[in-house]
Amino acid sequence: MTTTEPGTGQRVAIVTGGSRGIGRQVARQLAADGFAVVVGYAGSKDAADEVVREIEAEGGSACAARADVGDETEVAALFDQAETVYGGVDAVVHAAGRMPLAPIAELDLADLDALYRTNIRGTFAVDQQAARRLRPGGALVNVSSSVVGLAFPGYGAYAASKGAVEALTLILARELRGRDVTVNAVAPGPTATDLFLDGKDEETVARLAAQPPLERLGTPQDIAAVVSFLTGPGGRWVNGQVLRANGGII
Structure with missing residues (x-):
């Protein structure tokens, strides 16, 4: 771990869910953009440490x-660590999430409760700390999902949770009037991550990949590029928006 002295001007990012999938690629992209990155993880310490090593090998911090993320005390400690190690927080990307799939009539409500804790309560807890601590010029990016609009069968609970994420995003952008902090959401379509591919057969994956006009699944790099824009100087006039990064799928 490389520390950064406060006042050196380096921007600092927190990425939840940073040990795998979209979050992992976002962490690496933001490091390449010049951010010192706090890689947030829930249980995959080895994977998170690997991301840190990759970033440091490429000259990043x-x-x-x-x-x-569902525990507000632990979320506050995550922000404390960013401030202690690097001196502040300039970007927060909330990529942590759960995705249990089942028809609404069959979903175990225990799975719904776990989904709520991570995807809704977790988003609220992370966004609450971001609202309190982001420095002027900062950016918050929540990760939603294009399934909110696509309404795929089997995704009822997940889509409902991401609908809540989008509502929180739009309202928080307005509540932070005068703070010079942007708040947006990125809503990926089908993206080739372990979370998305888990439990899907080849036929299902091929069908989903054929739906966008670009006729492929998205990649974590595709989504990380959008996050890079929103957290960079080119995205400062984009605020209170949900960007559906899905290759044109409708």
Whole structure:
């Protein structure tokens, strides 16, 4: 871990869910953009440490920090670590999430409760700390999902949770009037991550890949590029928006 002295001008990013999938690629992209990155993880310490090593090998600065996003005390400690190690927080990308799939009539409500804790309560807890701590010129990016509009069968609980994420995003952008902080959401379509591919057969994956006009699944790099824009100087006039990064799928 490389530390950054406060006042050196380096921007600092927290990425939840940073040990895998979209979050992992976002962490690496933001490090390449010049951010010192706090790689947030829930249970995959080895994977988070690997991300840190990758970033440092490429000349960046990063550290790993464990936090259950559904626990507000642990989320506050995650932000504390960013401030202690690097001096502040300039970008927050909330990529942590769960995706249990089942028809609404069959979903175990225990799975719904776990989904709520991570995807809704977790988003609220992370956004609450971001609203309190982001420095002027900062950016918050929540990760939603294009399934909110696509309404795929089997995604009822997940889509409902991401609908809540989008509502929180739009309202918080307005509540932060005068703070010079942007708040947006990125809503990926089908993206080739372990979370998305888990439990899907080849036929299902091929069908989903054929739906966008670009006729492929998205990649974590595709989504990280959008986050890079929103957290960079080119995205400062984009605020209170949900960007559907899905290759044109409708």
